[in-house]
Amino acid sequence: MNETNCYILGIESSCDDTAAAVINNGLVLSNVVATQEIHTQYGGVVPELASRAHQQNIVPVVHQALRQANIDKKQLHAIAFTSGPGLMGSLLVGTSFSKSLSLGLGIPLIDVNHMQAHILAHFIKAEGQTPPNFPFLALTISGGHTQIVKVTHYFEMEVIGQSIDDAVGEAFDKSAKILGLPYPGGPLIDKYAQQGNPKAYPFPKPKVSPLDFSFSGLKTSVLYFIERETAKNPDFISENIEDVCASLQYTIVSYLMDKLKNAVKKTGIKEIAIGGGVSANSGIRKALKDAESTYGWKTHIPKFEYCTDNAAMIAMVGELKYKQGIFADTNVVASARLKL
Ligand code: KG4
Numbered sequence: 001m002n003e004t005n006c007y008i009l010g011i012e013s014s015c016d017d018t019a020a021a022v023i024n025n026g027l028v029l030s031n032v033v034a035t036q037e038i039h040t041q042y043g044g045v046v047p048e049l050a051s052r053a054h055q056q057n058i059v060p061v062v063h064q065a066l067r068q069a070n071i072d073k074k075q076l077h078a079i080a081f082t083s084g085p086g087l088m089g090s091l092l093v094g095t096s097f098s099k100s101l102s103l104g105l106g107i108p109l110i111d112v113n114h115m116q117a118h119i120l121a122h123f124i125k126a127e128g129q130t131p132p133n134f135p136f137l138a139l140t141i142s143g144g145h146t147q148i149v150k151v152t153h154y155f156e157m158e159v160i161g162q163s164i165d166d167a168v169g170e171a172f173d174k175s176a177k178i179l180g181l182p183y184p185g186g187p188l189i190d191k192y193a194q195q196g197n198p199k200a201y202p203f204p205k206p207k208v209s210p211l212d213f214s215f216s217g218l219k220t221s222v223l224y225f226i227e228r229e230t231a232k233n234p235d236f237i238s239e240n241i242e243d244v245c246a247s248l249q250y251t252i253v254s255y256l257m258d259k260l261k262n263a264v265k266k267t268g269i270k271e272i273a274i275g276g277g278v279s280a281n282s283g284i285r286k287a288l289k290d291a292e293s294t295y296g297w298k299t300h301i302p303k304f305e306y307c308t309d310n311a312a313m314i315a316m317v318g319e320l321k322y323k324q325g326i327f328a329d330t331n332v333v334a335s336a337r338l339k340l
C-alpha cells in the first residue's frame with residue numbers, strides 16, 4: 001500500500017472531450033472538460049479533427065486543472081491516463097502527453113481502461129452519493145458502449161451482456177439525426193421527450209439473447225416511420241417532435257430496464273450502478289429510482305459531470321491503482337479496442 005494522501009492527475013482523450021482532473025483521496029479538486037464543438041457541423045465525431053483538437057487543448061486543459069486544484073505539478077504523485085478503448089488518434093495524444101509528463105516529473109504512470117473508469121466513477125466522494133457495495137451490476141451506456149457488467153471488486157469485472165451492434169447513445173444520436181436534430185442528439189431527444197406522450201407511437205424492441213442488446217434495427221424503424229409520416233404530412237416532424245421523442249425514449253428506456261431485470265434474475269444481484277453519457281437521460285434515471293420501490297433494488301446514479309466523459313473518473317481509477325502499487329511502464333501503448 002502506498003501513502004494514503006496522494007494527488008493524482010487524470011487525463012482523458014478517448015473520443016471528442018479533452019479532459020483533465022486532480023483527485024485527492026477520492027475528493028475531486030478540479031474537473032476540466034474541453035468539449036470539441038467542431039464535430040457538430042458534421043453530425044458525428046470526425047476522428048482526424050478530434051485528435052487535432054486534443055493536441056490544441058491538452059496543455060491548456062491540464063494547466064487549468066492544476067490551477068483550479070490549487071496545486072503545483074511538483075505536488076503530483078502520479079499521472080493516470082485513458083489507454084483505451086476509443087479512437088486511436090485521440091488516445092495517442094493523451095498517452096504520449098502523459099508519458100512525457102510522468103517522465104519529466106519522475107512520477108509513476110498509470111494506464112486506465114475508460115469503461116472501467118465509467119464504473120469506478122461511483123467511488124468518487126460526492127455529496128449525497130454512497131458508493132455501491134460489491135458485488136453490484138453496472139449498466140454502462142454511452143455513445144460507444146452498452147454493457148452490463150458484474151463487478152465483484154474494483155478490478156474484478158465481467159461483461160455479462162452487451163450490444164451486438166450500435167451502442168445506445170448511437171441509437172439516440174442517429175434517431176435524432178433522422179429527426180433533423182444536431183449532434184449529439186441524445187440530450188435533445190430527452191428534452192423534447194419530457195413534453196410528449198410516451199405511448200403515442202409504438203417502436204419495436206429488438207429481440208436478441210436475454211442480456212444482450214441490439215439497436216441498429218431501431219434506427220431503421222425510426223427512419224421508415226419518419227419517411228412514411230412525412231410523405232403524408234411534410235410538417236409531421238415539427239408538429240409531433242415531442243411525441244416522437246417521448247415514444248422513442250420510452251422504448252429505449254424500457255428495453256434497458258428489461259435487460260437489467262434479466263440480469264438481476266440471472267445473478268441475484270439487486271444493487272445497480274449506471275454510468276456513461278446516456279445515464280444523464282432523465283427517463284433512465286427515473287426508471288431506476290422507481291425500481292427501488294417496485295423491485296427492491298438499490299440503485300446508484302452518479303452526478304451528471306461524472307456520467308459523461310470526464311477525467312475525474314480516470315483520476316479515481318488512478319488513485320485506486322496508485323494505492324495498490326499498480327503502475328504502467330513507459331512501453332505502455334494505447335489500445336483502441338481495449339477490453340474490460
Ligand atoms: O460517455 P459519453 O460522454 O461519451 C462516450 O464515451 O460515448 O456519452 C455520450 C453519449 C452521446 O451519444 C449522447 O447523445 C448521450 O451520451 N447522451 C444522452 C443524454 N446525454 C448524453 N442520451 C440520452 N439522453 C441524455 N440526456
Ligand code: ZN
Nearest residue numbers: 142276277309
Ligand atoms: Zn465514455
